[in-house]
Amino acid sequence: MSDYTSKIKEISERLLKEEKVEIIIGFRKGTVPMMNEPCFVKTPEDVKELVWDSNCGINLANYLTGRKEKIAIIAKGCDSRNIVTHIIENKIKREQLLIIGVPCKGMIDKNKITSMFENEIMEVSEDKENITVKGEGFEKTLNKNDVLQENCKICVHRNPVIYDELAADLIDEQKVDRYEDVRKIEAMSPEEKWSYFDDLLSPCIRCYACRNACPLCYCPTCFVDESMPQWVGKSIDPVDTRTFHLLRAYHCAGRCTDCGACERACPMGIKVRLFTKKLEKDCLELYGWQAGLSLNERPPLDTYRPDDPEDFIK
């Protein structure tokens, strides 16, 4: 990954020196293992802060919303798809952006790795395909592919779909079955589904980290924050918590790129992607649609085509 970092620094320094952009949005090294912090850099001297490794799971498109300056943004596959979505939804202009594309080999799953060890993890380092985890009295090397975030494991758009510069050569895309987990839930009876989702959401503390980490959630006032009328209660009543999660997911239908930022952000380790993924699968099956692949096509839920499926009308 160090070659990615040096290339990113080199491009960023050049863009700032040549005054092509005013600000670079990227990551700097985190203060705890398996975490990096989204940051901005405005001068060539500060470019040294930028890093790239397998802990850059936060979706940087989230930091573009409504910005006015000329921006260079570091974008892995999913970030680039959300940048496309942002441009289509008029949240940023293409002309404002210089996209530094990063062919992505996947981000590691902090929760999963943490749960593999009894003792606290003090240090995590990586070298190509290996992740080395150290703590008091243990050191273990893991194969990176075994500890990827769930969404990265099944990612089919690792390369950026839109870019102006590249931090590395493009890589081969994976051919995988993306929806095994969704099919399992689809096969459940309504009662089973109900109790499955109840269990899934029971740890939720309504902190909205899932919503706020999501580049799609930029409404000036979210429906859960409306007070006239107040659509949803604000307590941790399971009905209100359920309503929040289900409606949030529906708002993302046809727009979600399965970047996994929501799931990564959740402090309680809830697999919130299971909601959005079902809708993503539906959009693929009903409309042949994958979000954020092209600047020239409107999303299926804001256009009408005569051959749109209408089987749901009974």
Added chain:
Amino acid sequence: MRFITIDKNSWANGLENLYGNYRLFGPVKNNNQHFFKELAKGELPDFNYLNTRLSPKSLVFPQTEIMFEFSLDENDEQHHILKEINKDYSPRALIGIRPCDAASFMLVKRNFDTPEYKDNYWLHAYESTIFAGLACDNPCNTCFCTSAGCGPFHEDGLDLLLVDEGDKFIVKILTPKGDNFINSAGWETEADPTASEKIIAEMQIKAEEKIASSVSTDKLKNKSTIKLYDGTFWDDIAFACINCGTCTYVCPTCWCFDIQDEVTRNSGIRIRNWDSCMYPLFTLHGTGYNPRNTKMQRVRQRFMHKLKYYVDKYGDGIQCVGCGRCIRLCPVNIDIRKVCDIMNNYEG
């Protein structure tokens, strides 16, 4: 000071004896994370943990708490009258609470128990609770309690302190409430105070040496509030923030709440919910004006409150016990240790 030892073989028996007299709460593992929960009869707290995912503050200050109920049915004689809700304030014990979390209740008490205002919901719950602490001999790498006015063997806010010594606990009994609790359990093996103090002091030194991180707070009090407020570093600190409520909800010392009425048909409840200064709604005025309309303003508020306003108002250090939860759980790695050091050393 009274000391006793509890042979671990008699641990379960003692808890059994306590069961009818106290509601027992302790750390329990669920999905690889520990949480405080009410223990069923025969259920033991799991002490094999670093710290719980969420702080135990919700046991005294629930995330959602019903304050009143009311009827809107005008045929009901008592309509539109707020009525108190019956609550269970019977004795309860938090078993195995870490010293940092226990100390946090003392900080929060400053807000809920003042000469002018007493928050009866918080106070009743607090007063009905025994805090049976578990000394921390294996701190996390994000713990900085020793520089936040606290420590792994800190006693503030505790009624007794359990120190794990292999096949037994040494117990330092700190208050009459703690004494009653121990007696009610039937644990009665007295220990020599001098020898126990010595063992505990040695373990305490070892534990404190393990705490690898710290914050500097010495200059905060003398800093100009305005200069810190206008500091040039806030944009950099706030950039990553997504304005979720994680840091405030997992924090044992964040005490803000919001009051809401929820009505279904003709009856309703008045509830209070945790609120968070990270949310735009927290400061939104009825006029539509929002004095903290930007993310930077909200991030600044959180840190200024904990590390400057509180310091100035109470003159007793920062509003933080160094548990490190906000550092571990922030989705974007905003680290209060870094912010505290920047503020403490800022010469703008």
